[in-house]
Amino acid sequence: MDARQRQLLDAAITVLGTRGTRHLTHRAVDEAAALPTGSTSNRYRTREALLTGVLTRILEAETAGWNHLAANLDPIDPDTFATTLGTLVHRLATTDRTLTLARLAIFAEAAHQPALRQHIAHGQRQLATWATPLLAALGARHPATAQRLLLALVDGLLNHQLANPDPAFEPTPAIAALLPAILAARPN
Template identity: 35%
Template sequence: MTARPPRTPRGELIADTALALLVERGMRGLTHRAVDELAGLPPGSTSNQARTRQALLEVAVGRQAEREARVLVPAELPVPGGGLDDLAASLALALHRYLTGNRELLVSRYELALEATRRPELRAYYDAAGQRFREPLVALMRAAGSEAPERHALSLISWSEGLMFSCAAGSYHAEVPSEPEIRRGFTELLRGMLAGPPPR
């Protein structure tokens, strides 16, 4: 892994422009020249930041993770052992915020995820960036009494990913559920996993 998240205004501009190109033109539209042109930078500016395509993709993945962290905010998750209702409410808040105010990030996420299936070196970088979201959820499931915290965290992530895809690019793109609806979905899922009483 050679690239690092951008630390300068120009680096952030390049990374944000790379994500914008993924949304507007897809993976084939992401080139060093296209980033320079869309960002209004002198030719060669992007190459100075990320010399290879792999490096440019890693910059995009790093920026994607940074921006997702501002939306999903792992720090907003309740303390371990705080109760299922608090966990469901926190997850619903983050997911609804993602779906209603940051849908372009979902498109760039899917472009990068699909590219990672074709590039093992990008796969490693993509997976490492995603650990910041997975590990706190595993810890919360363990604290909630899960007998299989890794598996239950996977189920929660899979349910969330499915909902995000359906609302961003699937058949529910025009019918984003409300925050209370998402919270009820999480509550049903969590109680089913942890054998609690049925949701009210």
């Protein structure tokens, strides 16, 4: 991805995360990127192409966050994992709030666009390739099940915090409390 693509997609993320999906237009992205009219449509001819590009950029940013989490888990133990994941979730709900809101907007669009669903599924499979062994190292009986449950917990914490922000938001205690049950979960 070249610098211009990143600039356009980051602007589109800003539009999505601050104004919502109905405001995502090529013109709005051009304005947010401070580029001439037509710049976005030259790279992304359709709204669907733009949404796919945005999703790619979001997954790139979130994968970097998850990789950073994994890099900070030495030694790996449930307490360190809960604290590190809690820090990531807190950042996603605060510092990276716009990115996270854009992701949620894209996920809502994916309910009606099979191509976006396939792209999301691919991203989830990539996440599972390193998350599943990590959860196995934490002692998960069924790492794939634990990974799905952990993502559901993270998404739930984020959804609640984004919809009704609590200034005292601290996700680590919830993660620490539920992590033993997640690690002990049986396949569903």
